[in-house]
Amino acid sequence: MDDVIFSARRASAAAPARPGEAPDLDTRFRTLVQSPLRAGLLRYLSARPDEAFDVESLMQTFGRLRLDVDNCVRELVDFGVARLVEDTTPPRFTAGRPADEAMADLLDLFLERRAAVSTEDQSQSVQRFREMIGRDEKMLIVFEWIRTAAKSDISVLILGPTGSGKEVVARMIHELSRRSAAKFQAVNCAALPDTLFESEIFGYEKGAFTGAHDRKPGRLELANEGTLFLDEIGDLSIIAQAKLLRVLEERRFERLGGQKSISVDFRLICATNRPLEQFVRDGRFREDLYYRVNAFAIRLPSLRERQVDIPVLAQRFLNRYCAAQGMPLDSKVFSREAIDLLMNYQWPGNIRELESTVSRAALSAPGRSIRATDIEFLHATAPMAASSTGDRLPSLADAERAHIVRVLEAVEWNKKEAARVLDISRGTLYRKIVEFELEPEPRAAGARRGREEV
Secondary structure (H helix, E strand, O other): OOHHHHHHHHHHHHOOOOOOOHHHHHHHHHHHHHOHHHHHHHHHHHOOOOOOEEHHHHHHHHOOOHHHHHHHHHHHHHHOOEEEEOOOOOOEEEEOOOOOHHHHHHHHHHHHOOOOOOHHHHOHHHHHHHOOOOOOOHHHHHHHHHHHHHOOOOOEEEEOOOOOOHHHHHHHHHHHOOOOOOOEEEEEHHHOOHHHHHHHHOEEOOOOOOOOOOOEEOHHHHOOOOEEEEEOHHHOOHHHHHHHHHHHHHOEEEOEOOOOEEEOOOEEEEEEOOOHHHHHHHOOOOHHHHHHHOOEEEEOOOHHHHHHHHHHHHHHHHHHHHHHOOOOOOOOEEOHHHHHHHHHOOOOOHHHHHHHHHHHHHHHOOOOEEOHHHOOOOOOOOOOHHHHHOOOOOOHHHHHHHHHHHHHHHOOOOHHHHHHHHOOOHHHHHHHHHHOOOOOOHHHHHHHHOOOOO
């Protein structure tokens, strides 16, 4: 529907109302949906009229801070196009139908219009980053920093431990910036020895060295009008740092074996898990280069710093694994003991390690439930939060569950025998099995069927 038809229908919809109120209502509604967040929330709720959402789930969906989402959704409630579900904790919101006919017509006309697809919705890196957002607001604050950095060509330094998503952030900044139509060139400085630095970064002319049978453009030339991403810049040698600094100052370079000076216009983004400030003090990183690359810093939190997000992210990665294998999303679930084990691990490999651990556990689990015994960590010697301090003792429920599992496995899930050993009735045992979400391994089900009494 084009703007002319939309304006005409909106005018006719407002006609039955009193002359003094129609323009005011129209203006107020325009102001309401002028905000991309409010408009997005309104469309999201209206597309799911039978569902209710709390602020936390809307934060994860839209990648916005709690205060922003809470204010916008309450403005929709005040306007009458959304409503607060009564007696819900935390508060949940759903779509609302305005009682005023003119307002309802304006809402219908707004929903009929095709939603404008934002730059963020088109960015694959943004969608990938949103999957890294959980309940903790630390990643939402990082999202705001990314939006800020994308508005200009300022040099950005991304700091964070291995596996925290530094390259995803770099690609987001590129895809949300004015340079998104040009190329994004990523260089792993840790895998680039001094002998290959010049040929890789600057390129070379034909005959520049043995084996140079053709001219090859370097990464700088390929990143012209786009973005150059230098990953692990802290691993560059002092010689390579000096050559890079000259290019950053002059924005000109010569190919290896060439004499022609080439001008380049690129946006620089760097990332490292090294303590660059300490490297500068130790003389391992040039101070002038440090100030060049660190015009705007973005620090990514480690997974240990946002433990509350681990169950959310683990479930998200489990859903992705099931979808990739062509399985129903609910074909695999985490047991309580498995979630506790994931929460207590230190995660030195951060999100990347969590994703691989979840995939490995889903593959190893013989049944629908992923148990603690199905989880295998890559860093087996990494200290656990609970076992390293000794402060956390198992709760009564945890001890009871572990003992019931041990007895059931010892008697091969013969419930009559297990109830006798536990000195409880079979009815109580059945309730405990349901309460603790216990289930036997399917590989032993056939052998047990003849012995087990129901």
